[in-house]
Amino acid sequence: MELKYLFKPSTMAVIGVSTSQDNHPANVIYTKNNLRYPVKTFPVNPKGGMLHREKLYRSIADIEESIDMAVIAVRAEFVPKVMEDCIQKGVKGAVIVSGGFAEAGNVVLQQRLTDMARAADFPFVGPNCLGIYAPDHVDTFFLPGERIIRPKKGNVGFISQSGGVLVDQMVKFAGQGIGVSLAVSIGNKAFLRETDMLDWFAGDIETKVIAFYVEGFEKGEGRLFIQKAEQCGKPVVILKAGKSKKGMEAVSSHTASLAGDYRVFSDIMKQHCVAEADNEYELTSFCEALSCFQKGIQGNIGVLSLSGGHGVIAVDACELHGMTVPRLDPRTMETIREKVSPEIRNIISLGNPLDLTGSSVDNDIVTAATHLARDKGIECLLALLIPYSPGVSADIGAKLSQVARNEDKPMIAYVPNEEKYRIIIEGFELNDIPVASSVDGAVLMAKALKRCRPC
């Protein structure tokens, strides 16, 4: 099954564009792609005519060029005919935005689509979905461009059973500076499912982390998912909804899937190193951390701070999330004491957490980070930077990133998320060091590395 034309189309038809309602989903999709994306877009409406001084095609067959992908946004009962036309035309895949299928009880109609598509080897996303967002390439979300916040291009592949959760997550990703390679809302997943997406992302060089929002799998599908997740060699993050009894009931009415037994789900994800995020905050933190580091850790954390309190908060959070803040090698401590500025030598708290105090300067922080990273008992560094400390310069982010790279140890930074400190944050982020906006957030990022460790 070839998905490249579906996810990276050069030409696209939007079927169901309205001549009278400009806020119809098909119109929104057509307009934004036509005006703002490189994909060549053709509007289709059986009545023909003009839309914003551009020709409306009566049928996909009337378009002279070959079409890579079709967005189908017509009423449910017309979808099979439209799909047939697409197959006839030689279109290579579709996004079916239309609702009114299994989620509304129309299981037979949905099955008809699946059967037709299987017979013709015609992959489609949906129905009942927002479809795909490939930054700088194509966007089938029927949400006006000015209303949504889009993350930049990056290396996180995100697949969601819910369109709403997907869009919301995009906002969160954008806020944290996380970039996506491709985001797909798979809706009722009548053809393309999570397991197919794992296959696609496994082979996609732009994707380094694969994240899912899942409500439930089909019979036996969880096992296949696990097998593919293990084979793909990239970290996989999953957020499961429908954990509680009420949640499970809500799932079946949402996209007509079964939520399954949550304990079994959660234990099996752990067994096979799929990083299960407990909630949406963790999902965001996990994606950010894993987009920078793809190698798992056992959970031994070294904490570096300029304030005693931050160190304590971090240690508590590490403990809560099942990580260890081990004792440092005495030689590490001795070296750090020797090498820091004489002014702070006698006031720092040497240990783990390591408190350099507010009197430290860049060089002290870099020295301490270097030797913490060299300690064999430490697998990952938390650098809790409070940028109001007078000795900390604007370059500290870039400088510490160098340390992480030179010492080949993952580092996670905490810097308050304020415009004023943007230069420090970018000093980290542009050099592939994730930055959390809270101490807890930094610990959650470390937890991501622990959750995806090879067993």
Place this chain on the structure above:
Amino acid sequence: MLKKKIRTLIDAHKDLGWVLEPSAKAIMKAQGLDIPEFVLTNSFEKAEQFLKKIKGPVVAKAVSRKILHKTEYQAVVTGITTSRRLKKEMERLQGLEGCEAVLVEEMVQGLELIVGAKNDFQFGPVVVLGIGGTSVEIYNDTAIRMAPLKPGDVFSMVDSLKAKALLSGYRGRDGVNMEVLTNTLVRFSHLIMALEKDMDSLDLNPVICTKDRCIIADARIILKKA
């Protein structure tokens, strides 16, 4: 692939919907798992000979196609040490509904674990390990893994139990032989993979673990409805 012997035993219980304990144990034995020494008989003399041979307490159970939950029918008697009590209890068990024979087994002391399996809708056969005993349902201290298991999975299962200290030996008591437990669970997980199409759930409850052995003291296999 199922061993031929196991297949025959399973097929023989299809109509009943579950596998009688002696056959369930024979299946476990054929899979290389450890079961107690036993005699299956209606003769008091044979049972008495067994009691004398074992030189320790025995357990007597009624084997009946009518009795799935044995404790509800008081169809299990533990700690029998004398011929007199054995005779009395055997007679009572034989009087229970549908009793075909009495299973007399050596009684083993050790840490009681529960090993179970179910066919999960999303993931297929999964193995459950937990601390046994009557309070198991209250604490719900269990670990679940997808079958088949690798040895490392068994270690992580034990490690995730709140009561893991009991398995490593607590307050001077013997711990559980991890090598034997690992072997038991791994073999069990392969069995349930092979039984995927046949079984609905499978309970080994309890499995009694000592520093040397893991012995399946009771086994129940619920088959899928035809």
